[in-house]
Amino acid sequence: MSTQDRLPSLGSGLGYREPFRTDLFLRPGAVDFLEIVADHYLDASREKREELELLASQFPLVPHALDLSLGSAEGLDPDYLNHLAELVNQLDPPWWSEHLSLTRSGGVEIGHLSPLPFTREAIDTVCRNVEAARRRIRAPLILENITCPFFVPGAEMTEADFLAEVVERTGCGLLLDVTNLHINSVNHGYDPWHALERLPLERVVQLHFVGGHQEGGTWIDSHSHPAPPEIWALLEAVLAQSPVKGIILERDEALPPFAELEAEVARARTLGKKHGRWD
Amino acid sequence: MGLTEVQQSLARLYTDGPFRERFFANPVAIGEELGLTSDEAKQLGGSRASISAFSRSLQIKRMGEAGHLLPATRQALGARYGALFLEYAAAPLPAGRHKVPQDAFRFLCFLVSRHQASLEPWIVDLARFEAAWILAGFPTVRIVARLFRWPVQRLAREEAASTKRPERYLGIWFRLTPRHRLRHYWLRLP
Amino acid sequence: MLEWLTHNPIADLYGPHFLALYAGVILVTLLLCGILRSFTDPTSGVPLPRIPAEPDPYEIAYLRGGTAELARAVIFHLLQDGYLTVDGGEEHRGKRKPSLIRWRDDAPDPSCLKDLEREVYSWFRRGLTPEQLFQSDYLRRLERHLAPYEERLRQEQLLTVPAQLEQLVRLWCGGMLAIVGLGGYKLLIALSRGKHNVGFLVLLMIVGTVLLTIICSRKGRLSARGQDYLARLQLGFGGLRTRARSAQERQAEPSLLLLMSVFGVTALGDTPFDYYPAMFHRSSVGGSGGSFGSSCGSSCGGAGGGCGGGGCGGCGGG
Numbered sequence: 001m002s003t004q005d006r007l008p009s010l011g012s013g014l015g016y017r018e019p020f021r022t023d024l025f026l027r028p029g030a031v032d033f034l035e036i037v038a039d040h041y042l043d044a045s046r047e048k049r050e051e052l053e054l055l056a057s058q059f060p061l062v063p064h065a066l067d068l069s070l071g072s073a074e075g076l077d078p079d080y081l082n083h084l085a086e087l088v089n090q091l092d093p094p095w096w097s098e099h100l101s102l103t104r105s106g107g108v109e110i111g112h113l114s115p116l117p118f119t120r121e122a123i124d125t126v127c128r129n130v131e132a133a134r135r136r137i138r139a140p141l142i143l144e145n146i147t148c149p150f151f152v153p154g155a156e157m158t159e160a161d162f163l164a165e166v167v168e169r170t171g172c173g174l175l176l177d178v179t180n181l182h183i184n185s186v187n188h189g190y191d192p193w194h195a196l197e198r199l200p201l202e203r204v205v206q207l208h209f210v211g212g213h214q215e216g217g218t219w220i221d222s223h224s225h226p227a228p229p230e231i232w233a234l235l236e237a238v239l240a241q242s243p244v245k246g247i248i249l250e251r252d253e254a255l256p257p258f259a260e261l262e263a264e265v266a267r268a269r270t271l272g273k274k275h276g277r278w279d
Numbered sequence: 280m281g282l283t284e285v286q287q288s289l290a291r292l293y294t295d296g297p298f299r300e301r302f303f304a305n306p307v308a309i310g311e312e313l314g315l316t317s318d319e320a321k322q323l324g325g326s327r328a329s330i331s332a333f334s335r336s337l338q339i340k341r342m343g344e345a346g347h348l349l350p351a352t353r354q355a356l357g358a359r360y361g362a363l364f365l366e367y368a369a370a371p372l373p374a375g376r377h378k379v380p381q382d383a384f385r386f387l388c389f390l391v392s393r394h395q396a397s398l399e400p401w402i403v404d405l406a407r408f409e410a411a412w413i414l415a416g417f418p419t420v421r422i423v424a425r426l427f428r429w430p431v432q433r434l435a436r437e438e439a440a441s442t443k444r445p446e447r448y449l450g451i452w453f454r455l456t457p458r459h460r461l462r463h464y465w466l467r468l469p
Numbered sequence: 470m471l472e473w474l475t476h477n478p479i480a481d482l483y484g485p486h487f488l489a490l491y492a493g494v495i496l497v498t499l500l501l502c503g504i505l506r507s508f509t510d511p512t513s514g515v516p517l518p519r520i521p522a523e524p525d526p527y528e529i530a531y532l533r534g535g536t537a538e539l540a541r542a543v544i545f546h547l548l549q550d551g552y553l554t555v556d557g558g559e560e561h562r563g564k565r566k567p568s569l570i571r572w573r574d575d576a577p578d579p580s581c582l583k584d585l586e587r588e589v590y591s592w593f594r595r596g597l598t599p600e601q602l603f604q605s606d607y608l609r610r611l612e613r614h615l616a617p618y619e620e621r622l623r624q625e626q627l628l629t630v631p632a633q634l635e636q637l638v639r640l641w642c643g644g645m646l647a648i649v650g651l652g653g654y655k656l657l658i659a660l661s662r663g664k665h666n667v668g669f670l671v672l673l674m675i676v677g678t679v680l681l682t683i684i685c686s687r688k689g690r691l692s693a694r695g696q697d698y699l700a701r702l703q704l705g706f707g708g709l710r711t712r713a714r715s716a717q718e719r720q721a722e723p724s725l726l727l728l729m730s731v732f733g734v735t736a737l738g739d740t741p742f743d744y745y746p747a748m749f750h751r752s753s754v755g756g757s758g759g760s761f762g763s764s765c766g767s768s769c770g771g772a773g774g775g776c777g778g779g780g781c782g783g784c785g786g787g
Contacts (some may be wrong), residue, residue: 022708026724028522042376045418046460054704058519067376073282083376106287108294109372112340120283149336150329152289153322202337218335253343436714436739 003140003162004173004205008094009278010060010246012269014261015208017251021051023258025058030262032269032278033060035248038096039067042083056091062206062246063088063096070102070114070129070143077104085136095140095205096244097175098133100126100166118162119154123169130170142205143167144175147183160198171243173205176242178234179227179250183212183219192234204242209235209268210250224253226264234270239275247272284314288323293334294371303327338368341382348383349409351435352390353401363390377417384413401443404429408450415452415461423452432465475654479651480577481659487655488669496675498647502640502684509636512626512694525584526730529593531618532627533699533733535690536608539615541749542730544570545742549726552590555744565751566747571596599748627695634687641685648677699731706731713740 011032024031034055041052041063055061065084068076088096101113116122126143135140145163149240154254157165167174176199185192209232211225227235227249238244251261272278288310292299302309303324311321342364346353348462353360367389368442373381387410395403408431415423430446454461472692474480482490524681530542547553553576555567571593592607602608622628652674659667690773691699709728713736728736 019708021704022706022712023704025520025524028520039376043418045342045416046454046458050700050704054520054701057517071286073286101290102286104374105283105290107374108287108290109374109378110290110293111337111372111378114289114293117282117285119282125282149333150326152285153326154285154319256325 002175003171004203004243004245007140007173007205007245008130010062010094011278012066012247012265012272013059013249014265015064015172015250015252016055017255018051019255020258020261027258027262028058030258031059033061033062033246035064035097035250037189038063038087040086041087042080048204052091060094061091062093062248063091065096065098066105066113068098068129068133069101069105070098070126070133071100071102071122072105072129073121073252074105076129076132081133085133088137088139090279093139095142095173096137097142097144097206099144099146100163101146102104113146114148115148115150115152116160116162118155118157120156123162123165126166127169140173140205141170142173142175143170144208145177145180147180149187151188158195158198160195164198164200166202167200172203174200174203175206175208176204176238177208177250178238179210179212179231180210180221182230182234183221186219192230195235196237201238204238205245207235207238207247207268208250209247222253223250226256226260232267232271236271236275237269239277244272244277263271284300285319285323288313288315289330292323293337296334296369299331299334338365341368341372342435344379345383345386348380348413349387349406351437352387352402352406352409354437355405355434356398363394380413380416384410387413401429401431401434403432404431408432408435411452415454415463418454418457420452421454423450425450436437474748475658475661479655483661484555484664484666487764488673491670491673494651495648495673495680497579498644499677499684501682502644502681504686505640506637509633509640510629510693512692512772515626515694517694517701518625518700519629520702524702524706526726527755528621529702529727530730531615532691533621533730536611536615537603538730538733539618540589540602540611541734542610542726543586545587545729545734545737545745546726547590548568548742548745549722550577552582552586553593555597555748558744558748567744568598569750570599570602570748585611588614596639602708625694627698628690629692629695633692637685637687641681644681644685645678648681649674650667652677661667702731705723710739712735713737 013031013033013035016034016036024034035057036052041048044052046144056131067080068084070076081185099113100116102116103110103113116126130141130143143166145159151159163174166172181195182192185195209227210223211231212220212222214220235247249261249264249268255261269278280386285398288302291313292302306320306324309319310317310323315323342361345364347362348355356363364386367386370385373385375381387406390398390406391403391410404427405427408427411423414420427448428445429443430448432448434443447465449468451464451466452461453464481486486784526546527539527542533540534541544553544555548555550568551573552572553570556571558567558569560760572590579587582590588610592602597607609639619628623630652670654665656670656674659665659670687698709724710732713728725737725740725742729745734749737743
């Protein structure tokens with residue numbers, strides 16, 4: 001039995017945002033688990049710690065980090081890693097996640113996830129950084145694909161091949177963001193289904209999905225709309241082929257009534273059940 | 280020359296407008312200063328549109344994240360919020376674990392210090408109010424005290440918006456130790 | 470023996486030196502009592518109960534404020550559901566402050582009500598003001614309905630137990646022995662020697678006694694676990710405050726009852742039921758602090774993390 005096989009099936013849930021809090025307690029069956037943004041709870045105030053304790057007492061939690069910068073050739077920020085390790089080890093989740101991205105370099109904070117070049121050197125860098133994180137954090141790490149508004153020049157392979165090789169060499173599971181996969185394919189003019197075929201779907205542990213919006217023909221990963229049919233199709237295709245353990249709806253902006261989010265989460269749950277991922 | 284130099288260059292290109300203009304005007308020369316090979320510099324030089332667009336998206340993302348922490352000021356500013364934030368965002372994003380609240384706080388201070396004359400007085404007070412909440416929220420901050428000339432608590436809750444009569448208040452935020460809860464006291468003054 | 474009682478290192482200690490020693494004794498006594506006090510409540514640090522999937526507003530109101538708060542919750546529910554209505558009163562600063570609660574003429578059939586609700590409903594046949602309600606024995610009539618709530622809350626260790634009170638009294642007595650014992654002894658010695666400049670000594674004794682009483686006083690009905698659990702409920706349901714402002718008076722919005730139960734009648738101040746806090750001006754008991762105040766607080770106040778030394782101390786002018 002592989003490490004991935006031993007992971008529990010969590011079901012369908014939401015990326016936790018504070019405006020959802022009361023609704024989560026008024027409708028506790030709406031989600032099976034929550035994904036929390038780890039950065040919100042690092043060196044936190046008492047109020048944030050109490051919020052985290054409250055959520056942890058009621059829901060399975062999976063921490064999702066934003067700023068570890070796993071793709072950074074300069075290595076990991078030790079201060080950030082220390083605090084992140086403290087948080088994740090304290091929560092003892094079934095897994096935690098980070099992005100295959102760069103968020104700082106040369107003392108400059110980029111402020112968001114920026115793409116990595118799809119090169120062997122970048123793969124080596126990610127492997128080193130993942131190993132450094134593993135030495136501090138016990139729970140399994142899964143890696144997420146990001147949107148690439150542009151591809152860093154000098155690519156030696158496609159994004160799908162890059163993801164496949166990173167996952168293969170690190171042994172990490174994959175957090176497949178089907179929305180990001182779709183956005184990259186549309187914006188860069190390739191077939192998402194072809195890209196999906198090249199991914200190591202057997203390594204997918206968790207899925208992210210949400211809707212974005214278009215500006216002048218370019219798709220923006222704004223997390224601001226319900227998922228469109230194309231995303232649902234990709235989601236279901238992955239569920240049919242991968243031993244997915246959890247699905248998270250990542251809605252951040254233009255928040256609708258909670259019942260609408262609950263409906264999307266329920267739909268994802270039903271799809272997971274249909275493909276035998278959970279009961 | 281390798282990934283480190285490319286990433287450092289990209290980080291500057293994403294976040295430093297004047298530097299970006301200089302680089303794309305002469306990528307090979309500037310690239311050499313950064314430790315890039317000629318090929319690397321040319322490749323980056325050919326990505327002007329993409330990098331500029333990404334840089335813009337970073338600013339919009341930064342604006343959105345800060346905006347979550349100052350909802351009342353953002354709403355009060357309305358259409359002016361974007362332009363004002365982008366003017367502020369010429370300054371680099373703060374470093375560290377708490378960059379977003381620090382960024383929001385600094386933006387509010389920027390509004391108060393640089394745009395006090397051009398903004399409605401109640402909006403300036405509202406910005407000071409939300410800045411005080413952010414500052415008091417940091418676990419290392421013990422006490423924050425502010426005098427307000429407007430009923431900012433009600434304005435933040437979108438009440439009294441139609442009247443907007445001045446009313447003086449003293450707001451005190453107090454946290455005994457990082458392990459204690461934040462206490463907030465609000466006193467109407469004559 | 471008598472000689473020793475009137476002449477010993479304490480009795481003969483020079484006044485100002487004794488005051489310094491006495492202040493130290495008071496401080497140590499207060500610190501010790503403060504530490505020992507935490508041991509009188511064995512529920513401190515015990516993991517909290519989960520927030521129930523279907524929280525009972527009446528149980529929460531009873532937890533927070535006892536019988537009176539439970540009565541207020543039931544009355545509010547009956548008002549919401551159209552069994553009761555309010556009348557009379559006056560306008561004050563543009564706000565309505567009714568004075569009378571009575572049966573609605575077109576009230577639904579009360580046989581659908583729970584026993585507790587039917588009991589409360591029966592009080593208002595001829596109409597009652599809140600003052601009449603709390604000055605009479607109506608609340609005592611609720612006692613037979615309280616047993617299930619009381620039992621559940623005690624099972625969960627959310628209420629203080631009599632043994633805790635006894636321990637606090639013992640602690641207080643011990644502290645008083647030290648403070649008043651030592652101070653009183655020196656006072657007697659001073660007076661017996663014709664020294665009347667004992668003002669500071671008396672003041673220290675009074676201050677020490679007051680502080681000791683505060684430290685040893687029982688902080689409400691709730692145990693430490695109960696206070697933390699209430700704080701957890703308020704954290705979990707804090708969003709109800711924002712939601713309440715858009716509640717329609719004519720609709721029996723169930724979240725308003727839960728809001729009132731968790732936060733007290735004052736939470737209705739921003740709702741179409743803003744007359745309710747004015748009617749029941751006696752504030753609810755208990756409730757944890759950590760208030761964020763405005764609606765801003767839930768987003769601004771939660772911003773975790775250190776400002777550090779990077780010049781964040783500004784923005785205070787204007």
